[in-house]
Amino acid sequence: MTEANIKEKFNDLLLMMQANGYEDLDILKLAFEYAAEAHEGQTRLSGEPYISHPLAVAYRLAEMKLDMNTIVAGLLHDIPEDTQLTLKDIEQNFGSDVAILVEGITKLGAIKYRGVDRYAENLRKMFVAMSNDIRVILIKFADRLHNLSTLDALPNDKQLRIARESLEIYAPIAHRLSIGKIKSELEDLSFKYVYPDEYQWINKIMPKEYEAKGKFLEKIMQSVSNKLLENNISVGSITIQGRTKHLYSLFTKLQRPEVNMDISKIYDLLALRIIVKDVGNCYTTLGIIHNLYKPVPGKIKDYIAQPKPNGYQSLHTTVFAEEGNIVEFQIRTNQMHEEAEYGIAAHWNYKEGANNKLNSQNLKWIDELIKWQKQITDNEQFLKTLKFDIFQNQIFVFTPKGDVIELPEQATPIDFAYHVHSSLGDKCVGAKINGQMVNLGHNLKSGDIVEIITDKNRKSPNSDWLEIAKTSMAKGKIRTAINKNKKSPLS
Ligand code: MN
Numbered sequence: 001m002t003e004a005n006i007k008e009k010f011n012d013l014l015l016m017m018q019a020n021g022y023e024d025l026d027i028l029k030l031a032f033e034y035a036a037e038a039h040e041g042q043t044r045l046s047g048e049p050y051i052s053h054p055l056a057v058a059y060r061l062a063e064m065k066l067d068m069n070t071i072v073a074g075l076l077h078d079i080p081e082d083t084q085l086t087l088k089d090i091e092q093n094f095g096s097d098v099a100i101l102v103e104g105i106t107k108l109g110a111i112k113y114r115g116v117d118r119y120a121e122n123l124r125k126m127f128v129a130m131s132n133d134i135r136v137i138l139i140k141f142a143d144r145l146h147n148l149s150t151l152d153a154l155p156n157d158k159q160l161r162i163a164r165e166s167l168e169i170y171a172p173i174a175h176r177l178s179i180g181k182i183k184s185e186l187e188d189l190s191f192k193y194v195y196p197d198e199y200q201w202i203n204k205i206m207p208k209e210y211e212a213k214g215k216f217l218e219k220i221m222q223s224v225s226n227k228l229l230e231n232n233i234s235v236g237s238i239t240i241q242g243r244t245k246h247l248y249s250l251f252t253k254l255q256r257p258e259v260n261m262d263i264s265k266i267y268d269l270l271a272l273r274i275i276v277k278d279v280g281n282c283y284t285t286l287g288i289i290h291n292l293y294k295p296v297p298g299k300i301k302d303y304i305a306q307p308k309p310n311g312y313q314s315l316h317t318t319v320f321a322e323e324g325n326i327v328e329f330q331i332r333t334n335q336m337h338e339e340a341e342y343g344i345a346a347h348w349n350y351k352e353g354a355n356n357k358l359n360s361q362n363l364k365w366i367d368e369l370i371k372w373q374k375q376i377t378d379n380e381q382f383l384k385t386l387k388f389d390i391f392q393n394q395i396f397v398f399t400p401k402g403d404v405i406e407l408p409e410q411a412t413p414i415d416f417a418y419h420v421h422s423s424l425g426d427k428c429v430g431a432k433i434n435g436q437m438v439n440l441g442h443n444l445k446s447g448d449i450v451e452i453i454t455d456k457n458r459k460s461p462n463s464d465w466l467e468i469a470k471t472s473m474a475k476g477k478i479r480t481a482i483n484k485n486k487k488s489p490l491s
Contacts, residue, residue, distance in 0.1 A: 001052040009055055016062045017071065031072040034093065040081040045153040053146060054078055060142040064342055077139060080106045094344045104129045104136035105143070114216070121379070123169065130173075131370050137173065141182050144170055148189035163193035167248075178311060178343035187248035202254075209263055209330035213270050213309070214240060215323075220321055222273060227288050237336055267318070271328035275337055279304060282331045288314050289329055293319035296326065304336075308396060312340055331421075344472035368473060375472065375476070385472045390484055395446040405450075410443050411470050417452045418474035425474065426461055427454040427480050441468045460485040 001009070008030055014025050023030075035054050040048035058074035072094055080087050080102060087106070091099035108129055130137045144166055151159050167190040175185035192199040217240050230237050250266070258266045276285055282304060299318035307313045314332040321327045332340070378381045393404050397416060405419055413431035417424045430453040432440055444450065461478045469475050 003047045003049070006049065006052055006055060009052075013055070013059050013062055013071075016059070017068070020062065020065055020319065022068055025069065027072060028075075031094065035075045035079065038079050038085050042082065044150065046150050046297065047153075047332045050078075050082075053150075056146040057061060057139065057142045060145060061139065064142075066135065066138060067230065069095075069097045070101065070139060073135075074106070074139055075097050076102050076141060077105045077143060093388065101135055101139060104133060104264040105139050108136065109138050124382075126169070126173070127370055137177075141170065141174060141179070141186070142466045145182065145185055148186070151189075151193065159193045161306075163190035169195055171356065175344075180343065181341040184246045184249060188246060191248040198246065198251055202251055203346075205263060206247075206250075209269060216321075216323070216325055217270055217272060217327065220327060220436045223292065224272070224274070224289060227292060228285060231284065231288055233281050233285055233288070234277050236277065238272060238274050241271045241273045241330065267326045271330055272332045273332075275334055277334060278333055282315050282333065285331050286317060286329075289317065289319060289331075293321050293327070295319050296374070296410075299328075304332075306402075308404070311343075312341065340384075395444060397444050397446065397448045397450050400449060400451045407444060408471060411441060412444065412468055413438065413440050413450060413452060414465050414469045414478075415471045415474045418469070418477045419471070420452070421480070422477050423476055424452055424454065427456060427458045428452050428461070429455045429458060 014028065017025060017028060018483060032055070036051045039050040039054070044053055054075045054077060057077060058071050061071050061074045075096065076094065079085050079090060085097055087103055090102055096144065101365055108126060124229070126137070144162075145160060148166060151162060154162070166186045169185050171186040171190070172325055174180075174186060179425065210341060221238055223238065225235070225238055250269070253259060253266055254261050254263065263269070274285055276474055286300075296318040299316070301314075301316040303312055303314050313336040314330050316328065316330055318326060318328045376385060394411055395411065398407050399420065405416060407415055407419060413433070414428065416426065417428045417431075431440060431442070432451040432453065433444070433448050435449075435451075460481045463478075463482055465478050466475055469478060
């Protein structure tokens with residue numbers, strides 16, 4: 001990046017913030033000059049002027065439509081660590097909200113992936129920072145994405161450390177916050193450093209697979225487009241969604257036992273995504289597609305009427321197209337699309353200012369995590385629990401009333417009961433899944449309707465439930481109930 005490129009990029013940033021609804025951009029100009037001066041004379045390992053980095057970070061945050069203070073903090077984020085200026089200076093010039101964000105980033109900067117103990121400790125710090133202000137982690141994501149994209153300038157061991165940390169810490173957190181776009185970018189940028197051989201292999205086999213399937217999909221796209229036009233559906237866009245850009249997610253799919261590294265067994269390698277103007281048009285579009293092609297039974301998912309707990313909405317269907325091809329469609333409105341790409345960031349309302357506390361339903365898990373992480377002092381145990389409760393794939397099950405409950409894979413009715421309410425867990429004597437009695441150790445699957453059978457005279461849980469329950473939340477509540485019962489003089 002030359003001096004002129006930097007000026008141009010900053011200009012783009014100003015324009016974008018204007019488009020995001022900000023009229024007064026003085027503070028942004030001030031922050032840019034302040035950062036440029038503070039980093040004056042410093043270069044990145046790539047040889048570029050240092051300011052190109054905070055500028056790229058701020059730009060990315062503006063793309064995510066975050067509030068002005070977050071963008072300003074993005075520009076200033078490396079100042080306390082890498083320059084003569086301090087947090088105090090930042091606070092005096094830009095106020096305490098910006099200073100708190102920069103402080104959070106500076107603290108996270110000290111986090112490095114080195115062995116189990118450091119790893120666990122760092123994760124703890126990270127979650128605390130997130131619970132104080134979720135914007136800190138969003139700035140960190142932007143910072144990390146830019147660092148990953150310029151990783152080639154670094155020595156090998158550093159490349160590997162940063163890439164692995166991104167894959168094992170940052171990407172799962174982005175996933176948990178349902179920021180799909182950032183999660184896959186983090187993964188794909190890290191993939192080639194962490195698994196170089198596999199990366200090359202996938203890169204080699206991909207083009208052939210895509211070419212054939214892509215050509216076919218273009219035909220389908222044309223026929224669907226025409227039909228939608230005939231039916232007066234105003235289509236925002238129809239695009240072929242590939243895993244071309246999601247190599248890592250393809251890699252994890254290939255590793256599934258039923259796929260066994262055979263790429264021809266991945267049916268959703270490519271999908272067609274249709275964005276229409278409103279919900280009514282989503283359903284009409286679904287009907288038009290089913291009129292053209294027969295749907296594959298059991299593959300129609302209505303995430304509009306029944307959104308995933310992280311808020312994801314869309315209609316999905318898989319159909320039998322010509323020549324024995326199976327094609328997946330995703331149908332959504334533009335708003336649903338933005339939320340799918342940017343997760344919690346899409347809900348940001350900059351006009352309400354520092355709306356940064358954990359008030360959203362989607363972020364409750366961070367609060368819970370903070371609570372139980374204090375109880376687990378053993379780092380190895382902490383990581384094990386964390387892997388299960390947070391980073392494990394989630395399933396979605398239903399209460400008999402149709403409320404969605406999110407649990408990790410392999411969770412049991414006991415976990416479900418305690419997740420709904422402690423008293424439901426304590427008084428649980430049995431469970432029905434989709435109307436059938438099952439034992440309490442049964443593994444729940446996505447889509448199950450779970451009914452807990454209770455006995456109001458029951459006083460406390462069985463101690464062997466500690467073996468059956470999988471989530472730390474349920475285990476914690478079982479322990480509490482058992483202890484309380486022991487102490488009670490009446491029992
Ligand atoms: Mn940085």
